[in-house]
Amino acid sequence: MPKIVDHDRYRKELLNQCLALFAAQGYGSITMRQIAQGLGVSTGTLYHYFPSKESILEQLVQDLCEQGITDFFAQAPPAERVGDRLRIVIEFFLAHYRFYQQQLLLWVDFHQHSQRKGTERQAFLQRFWQRTHAQLVAYLQLPNPAHVDFVLVFMDGLLLQCLYERGEAEADWVTQQTELLIALLDSA
Amino acid sequence: MPKIVDHDRYRKELLNQCLALFAAQGYGSITMRQIAQGLGVSTGTLYHYFPSKESILEQLVQDLCEQGITDFFAQAPPAERVGDRLRIVIEFFLAHYRFYQQQLLLWVDFHQHSQRKGTERQAFLQRFWQRTHAQLVAYLQLPNPAHVDFVLVFMDGLLLQCLYERGEAEADWVTQQTELLIALLDSA
């Protein structure tokens, strides 16, 4: 009967590709035609898989929230010393730097979008952060759970600062700052 | 001859009001009609003061960069102890919290906008950060200048985390995190 296409699987593939597109242009500035072109399909195909532009954004956010940081814990080795565990987390974070930067930009878009629509609560975004926080608390085993928030704040700030185009010295600067964080938290 | 209106002065007033509008909706999502309505003028008047939508964004960014943090140093009292100076900076930052949050959102928009246009016109943004950094180094007199970057990263991360809707406990959480920062830097 139909073509051999796993509808749901292909939809998720397209979703993942949308992240980079949204992050590069912003939700409001990008057009459906540009999205379709970026995905290598036509607008008709795009609308075959997604009912609207708005739906792409919402599905993408939901997808990222569900995925969460499970792929980190899927391969996170345990470590005895606190500083080592902290380093493992940050190494993983740095290894997926561009991804988290894109995710940050998407959340800014989503924040503005949901604020505009008046649809107040984005329950799963809040749940996402609670879950992330709880999982990191369990893994890191820091003496003070507030330190976990501090690490998350640091990571977000790092992503943001690097948007402001630090140029060639960016990599060195990032390692310098992360070492500083580890040193500060380790001595405390 | 004309009506009694200081053209340049009025334009800057409009610019300042635009910050909140851009931050709430995003540059790509907001329309000139919405901007005009938000400013309480007609679209014709809006175009009398700004040649294009793009120009509003660019003038706004440039204006904010020029202003910089001079209004902080205009009233920043000196303090002997390092922790006190750090506290003064952060108190000022928290007092103007919403403003810096809006500025953050604007910079995200500007980043995407200039990346889209391909033109690397982020020169003054880079200069802005260098200037900010240098001024803060001079004021704070921290033993390690890298700590100043660390403070800036922390502030950006704080702004970002609070976009993700922390709800009622936000204020307490912010003070907790800032106290943590001060404690960590003071003991180092």
Added chain:
DNA sequence: TTATTTATAACATACGTTCGTTATGCGTTT
């Protein structure tokens, strides 16, 4: 065939921008 995927063109609307017009107030002329 038949059901599903894809592509193209068409549609209604919303967008950024322009235009013609009117209102306003100071300088000039009488």
Added chain:
DNA sequence: AAACGCATAACGAACGTATGTTATAAATAA
């Protein structure tokens, strides 16, 4: 002083285009 001219300020309708979306038909595989 009064009347006029003139340049700015303000407005809102109108314009051309681009947008999100839909309709339609070809292509594909069972």
